[in-house]
Amino acid sequence: MFSAPLQEASVILKMKPLFIHVVFFSAVIAEIRPNFNYETRQLRANDFRDAEVTFGNISTAPKVYQGPECKIQSGDSEWPSESLWARFNTSVNGTLLKPHPVALACYPQTDYYSKDTCSYLVNNASSTRFFLDDPVNSLTTWAQGGSCLQMLDTTGRTCNQQGTPTYVVNASSVAHIQAAVNFARNHNLRLVIKGTGHDFHAKSSGSGSLSVWTHFLKSMTYLCRSSLRDYTGPVVRIGAGVEAWEAYNFMLAKNITFAAPLEASVGHGGGWTLGGGHGPLTSLCGLGADQVLSINVVTADGRFLTADGTQNQDLFYALRGGGGGTFGIVTSFIVRAWDKPTFIGGLTYYFTTGPNAANIAMPSDRGYPATPAVYISDPEIFWKAFSTYLNFTTKIVDAGGFGFGDPSPQGKDTYLFASTIAIPNLSAEDTISFAKPLFESYASLGINITTTPQTASVPYAKPGNGITTVGFPGAIDRIFISRLLPRTLWTEASAGNSTRLDLVAKAIRKSVETGIYKVNTRAYAPTTKAAGEWNDQYTPAVNPAMRKMVIHCTTFTNDVVTLQSKKELLETHKRLSASGVADLRKLTPESGAYFNEADRLEPDWQKSFWSTVGYSRLLGIKKKYDPWALFWASNTVGSEDWELRPGLGEGVMPTQDGRVCRAKRGVVGREG
Ligand SMILES: Cc1cc2nc3c(=O)[nH]c(=O)nc-3n(C[C@H](O)[C@H](O)[C@H](O)COP(=O)(O)OP(=O)(O)OC[C@H]3O[C@@H](n4cnc5c(N)ncnc54)[C@H](O)[C@@H]3O)c2cc1C
Ligand SMILES: *[C@@H]1O[C@H](CO)[C@@H](O)[C@H](O)[C@H]1NC(C)=O
Numbered sequence: 228m229f230s231a232p233l234q235e236a237s238v239i240l241k242m243k244p245l246f247i248h249v250v251f252f253s254a255v256i257a258e259i260r261p262n263f264n265y266e267t268r269q270l271r272a273n274d275f276r277d278a279e280v281t282f283g284n285i286s287t288a289p290k291v292y293q294g295p296e297c298k299i300q301s302g303d304s305e306w307p308s309e310s311l312w313a314r315f316n317t318s319v320n321g322t323l324l325k326p327h328p329v330a331l332a333c334y335p336q337t338d339y340y341s342k343d344t345c346s347y348l349v350n351n352a353s354s355t356r357f358f359l360d361d362p363v364n365s366l367t368t369w370a371q372g373g374s375c376l377q378m379l380d381t382t383g384r385t386c387n388q389q390g391t392p393t394y395v396v397n398a399s400s401v402a403h404i405q406a407a408v409n410f411a412r413n414h415n416l417r418l419v420i421k422g423t424g425h426d427f428h429a430k431s432s433g434s435g436s437l438s439v440w441t442h443f444l445k446s447m448t449y450l451c452r453s454s455l456r457d458y459t460g461p462v463v464r465i466g467a468g469v470e471a472w473e474a475y476n477f478m479l480a481k482n483i484t485f486a487a488p489l490e491a492s493v494g495h496g497g498g499w500t501l502g503g504g505h506g507p508l509t510s511l512c513g514l515g516a517d518q519v520l521s522i523n524v525v526t527a528d529g530r531f532l533t534a535d536g537t538q539n540q541d542l543f544y545a546l547r548g549g550g551g552g553t554f555g556i557v558t559s560f561i562v563r564a565w566d567k568p569t570f571i572g573g574l575t576y577y578f579t580t581g582p583n584a585a586n587i588a589m590p591s592d593r594g595y596p597a598t599p600a601v602y603i604s605d606p607e608i609f610w611k612a613f614s615t616y617l618n619f620t621t622k623i624v625d626a627g628g629f630g631f632g633d634p635s636p637q638g639k640d641t642y643l644f645a646s647t648i649a650i651p652n653l654s655a656e657d658t659i660s661f662a663k664p665l666f667e668s669y670a671s672l673g674i675n676i677t678t679t680p681q682t683a684s685v686p687y688a689k690p691g692n693g694i695t696t697v698g699f700p701g702a703i704d705r706i707f708i709s710r711l712l713p714r715t716l717w718t719e720a721s722a723g724n725s726t727r728l729d730l731v732a733k734a735i736r737k738s739v740e741t742g743i744y745k746v747n748t749r750a751y752a753p754t755t756k757a758a759g760e761w762n763d764q765y766t767p768a769v770n771p772a773m774r775k776m777v778i779h780c781t782t783f784t785n786d787v788v789t790l791q792s793k794k795e796l797l798e799t800h801k802r803l804s805a806s807g808v809a810d811l812r813k814l815t816p817e818s819g820a821y822f823n824e825a826d827r828l829e830p831d832w833q834k835s836f837w838s839t840v841g842y843s844r845l846l847g848i849k850k851k852y853d854p855w856a857l858f859w860a861s862n863t864v865g866s867e868d869w870e871l872r873p874g875l876g877e878g879v880m881p882t883q884d885g886r887v888c889r890a891k892r893g894v895v896g897r898e899g
C-alpha cells in the first residue's frame with residue numbers, strides 16, 4: 228500500500244551529517260535574527276550526530292511528491308521503533324512526551340480509570356487552566372473525532388487515541404523544533420503543530436501523529452524604538468506560545484498597546500496571527516497579521532530563518548494571513564506597538580421577545596456592565612430593531628470600534644438580542660453619546676434602552692489569569708458556517724437601495740426562527756487604511772474580502788453536537804447549509820469567509836479564504852518551501868492534494884481521527 232520513503236530523505240541519510248550541516252549554516256546563518264534565547268539554541272554541529280534529524284534540501288527535493296500514499300502514523304510498519312523514538316528523544320533534550328487523552332480517567336476498562344479525576348474533568352477542570360495546558364487536548368472535540376470524551380457515564384462508549392497525536396515534542400528551543408521537523412520529514416510521519424488547541428477544526432491534532440507543541444515559548448519583550456520595513460517606532464517581540472491574556476498583562480505592565488485577540492486564551496503567537504486575527508483594535512489598526520514586521524520560522528527542510536521585508540519576502544507574505552500549520556512552525560513575531568495604553572469605552576444591552584423571555588439567562592456582559600433586558604411584545608418590532616442595529620454597524624467600525632449583535636432562540640418563539648458596542652479611545656460618557664442615534668432609533672420603535680455611564684476599559688486595561696468563561700472543551704462543540712458581509716451592502720443602503728441589507732437581515736431572522744440556530748454578528752473593519760497602507764511588497768496574504776468587510780457573521784447550531792456520530796454531523800451540517808446561511812452566501816457573491824472561524828466544509832474554500840489570485844500565489848509559495856507536503860492540515864493551502872479517510876465520500880464528516888492520504892482525483896465531494 229505504501230511506496231518507498233522519499234528519495235530525498237534516503238539520499239540524505241547516506242551522507243555525512245556533519246558535512247551537510249556546515250554547508251547549510253555557512254550559507255544562511257547571517258540572515259537569522261533570534262528574538263529570544265530559545266531561538267539561539269539551534270541545531271548545531273555538536274548536536275548533529277544523528278542522521279535521523281538530517282536537514283532536507285528544497286533545491287534537490289523531487290518537484291512532484293514521491294512519498295508514500297498515506298502519511299505514516301503509529302501502528303504502521305514504517306512507524307519508527309521504540310528505540311528510534313528514544314534516540315530522537317535525546318535529540319530533543321528529553322522533551323518528548325507520550326501523553327494519553329486525559330479523559331481515559333472516565334473509562335473503567337482502562338488502567339487510568341479514576342472516578343475522582345473524571346469528576347474533576349467533567350465538573351471543575353473547565354474553570355481552570357487544565358485543558359488549556361494539556362499537550363493533546365482539542366477544545367472542539369467533534370472535529371478531533373470525539374475519540375475520548377470526558378463524561379461521568381461512559382457506558383457503551385470507548386476511549387481511544389485515534390484523534391490525538393502519539394508523541395509530542397514539548398518544545399523549549401528552536402533546535403527541538405528543527406529536530407522534530409527533520410525526523411518527521413525523514414520518516415514521512417503525520418506532523419501537527421499545536422499552540423493552544425483552539426482550532427475549530429482540531430487542525431492542531433491528528434491521528435497517530437508527532438506533534439510540535441509551542442505552548443511554552445512564552446517570551447515577550449518591548450523595544451520603545453525599532454526600524455523595520457518602512458516602520459520606525461515601538462515594537463514588541465512575541466513568542467509563539469503567548470496567549471491573549473498574557474499579551475494584555477504585558478501591555479499593562481509596560482503601559483503600552485498592541486493588537487491582540489479578544490478571547491483570553493487564544494494563541495496570539497500562533498494560529499490567530501497566522502490566519503488573520505481580529506480583536507478589539509481591528510477597526511483601528513487592522514488584523515493581527517497587519518501588525519507583523521518580522522517572523523522567525525522553522526521551514527519544512529528544518530531550516531530556521533527570518534522572514535521580513537528584506538529576506539524571504541514570499542514567506543513573509545504567506546505567513547501573514549495564509550494560515551497556520553501550512554508554511555512552517557513559527558517561533559516568534561515582531562509586531563508594531565504604541566507607547567501608550569488604550570482605553571476602550573463600551574456598553575452592553577439586551578432586548579428580548581416571546582413567551583419565555585422572563586426566564587432567559589443573560590450571556591456574559593463581556594466586561595461592559597449591561598442594563599436589564601428590554602422586553603418587546605411584538606416580534607416584528609424585535610426584528611426591526613435588529614435591522615436598525617445592522618444598519619448602524621458601519622458607524623461603529625468607522626469610529627474604530629467593534630460591535631457584537633447576536634440574535635438567538637431561547638425556547639418556544641422566544642428570542643434574545645445581545646449587543647456590545649465598544650470604541651477605543653472614547654470615555655464611557657462619550658461612548659453613550661456615540662450610541663445615542665442608535666438608541667433614538669430604538670426609541671422610535673418603542674424600545675427604551677437606558678445606559679448609565681461606565682468606566683469600562685476591558686480587555687485592554689484589565690489583568691487576566693487566562694481562565695475563560697467559555698467552558699472548554701465541549702461548549703464550542705457546535706457546527707457553524709460564517710460569512711463576511713461586505714460594505715457594499717451598506718453603501719447600497721445609504722444610496723437608497725437597502726434591498727440586499729434587508730435580505731441579509733431576513734436571512735439571519737430565518738435561521739434564528741428555526742429555533743435551532745443562533746447568529747453572532749461581529750462588526751470589525753480591517754480596511755487597508757486601518758492596516759496602515761504598507762507598500763505593495765509588504766501586502767500580507769490576508770483575505771481581500773476582509774478588507775471590505777463590516778461584519779463577520781456566524782450561524783451556529785444552538786445545541787452542542789458532541790455526541791453526534793460522524794454521519795449525523797454531516798446531516799447536521801447539510802441542514803445548516805440550507806438555512807439562512809445559504810441566502811447569505813447567495814446575497815454576497817463578492818465576499819468570502821474568515822479562515823480561522825469558518826465552515827469545516829466551506830465550498831470553494833480556496834477562493835473564499837484568499838481569493839483566486841491570492842490562493843494561486845500562496846500555493847506557489849507552499850510548493851516552493853514544502854515540496855514534501857510535510858505540513859498538512861484540512862483546508863489549508865495545498866491541502867487539496869490530500870484527504871482524510873474516511874471522509875465525505877463515505878457519507879461522514881471528515882475528522883482528525885482519520886488517516887491522511889493522497890486525494891483520489893476526480894471523486895466528487897472530497898475535501899482538502
Ligand atoms: C473560544 C474561541 C475564541 C476565539 N476568539 C477569536 C478572536 O477573538 N479573534 C480571532 O481572530 N479568532 C478567534 N478565534 C479563532 C482563533 O483565531 C483560531 O482558532 C486560531 O487558529 C487559534 O490559534 P491557536 O494557535 O490558539 O490554536 P491551535 O489550535 O493551537 O492552532 C491553530 C492552527 O494554527 C497552527 N499553529 C499554531 N501555532 C503555530 C505556529 N507556531 N506555527 C505554525 N502554525 C501554528 C496549528 O497547527 C493549527 O492549524 C477563537 C477561537 C475560539 C475557540
Ligand atoms: C542543496 O543542494 C544543492 C544542489 O546539490 C547544493 O548546491 C546546496 O548547497 C544544498 N543546500 C543545502 C542547504 O544543503
Ligand SMILES: *[C@@H]1O[C@H](CO)[C@@H](O)[C@H](O)[C@H]1NC(C)=O
Pocket residue numbers: 316320321322323324325
Ligand atoms: C524522554 O526523555 C526524558 C528524559 O530522559 C524522559 O523523562 C521522558 O520520559 C522521555 N520521553 C519518552 C516518550 O520516553
Ligand SMILES: *[C@@H]1O[C@H](CO)[C@@H](O)[C@H](O)[C@H]1NC(C)=O
Pocket residue numbers: 350351
Ligand atoms: C467541582 O464541581 C462540583 C460540582 O459542580 C462542585 O460541587 C465542587 O465544589 C467543585 N470543586 C471545586 C474545587 O471547585
Ligand SMILES: *[C@@H]1O[C@H](CO)[C@@H](O)[C@H](O)[C@H]1NC(C)=O
Pocket residue numbers: 324362397398399443
Ligand atoms: C513542557 O515544558 C515546560 C517548560 O518548557 C514545562 O514547564 C512543562 O511542565 C512541560 N509540560 C509537560 C507536560 O511536560
Ligand SMILES: *[C@@H]1O[C@H](CO)[C@@H](O)[C@H](O)[C@H]1NC(C)=O
Pocket residue numbers: 268269274320399400402403
Ligand atoms: C539541552 O539542555 C541543556 C541543559 O538544560 C541546555 O544547556 C541546552 O541548551 C539544551 N539544548 C537544546 C538544543 O535545547
Ligand SMILES: *[C@@H]1O[C@H](CO)[C@@H](O)[C@H](O)[C@H]1NC(C)=O
Pocket residue numbers: 482566567568
Ligand atoms: C502610562 O502612560 C500614560 C499615557 O502615556 C501616562 O499618563 C501614565 O503616567 C503612564 N503610567 C505609568 C504607570 O507609567
Ligand SMILES: *[C@@H]1O[C@H](CO)[C@@H](O)[C@H](O)[C@H]1NC(C)=O
Pocket residue numbers: 614615618619720721
Ligand atoms: C440606515 O442608516 C442610514 C445612515 O447611515 C440612514 O440614513 C437610514 O435611514 C438608515 N436606514 C434604516 C432603515 O434605519
Ligand SMILES: *[C@@H]1O[C@H](CO)[C@@H](O)[C@H](O)[C@H]1NC(C)=O
Pocket residue numbers: 484511565567569651652
Ligand atoms: C488615543 O488618543 C490619543 C490622544 O488623542 C492618541 O495619542 C492615541 O494614538 C489614540 N490611541 C489610539 C489607539 O488610537
Ligand SMILES: *[C@@H]1O[C@H](CO)[C@@H](O)[C@H](O)[C@H]1NC(C)=O
Pocket residue numbers: 675677
Ligand atoms: C424610558 O426609561 C426611562 C428610565 O427608566 C424613563 O424615565 C422613561 O420614562 C422611559 N420612557 C419611556 C417612553 O418608556
Ligand SMILES: *[C@@H]1O[C@H](CO)[C@@H](O)[C@H](O)[C@H]1NC(C)=O
Pocket residue numbers: 719724725726727
Ligand atoms: C437594488 O439592489 C438590488 C440588489 O443589488 C438590485 O437587484 C436592484 O436592481 C437594485 N434596485 C435599484 C432600484 O437600484
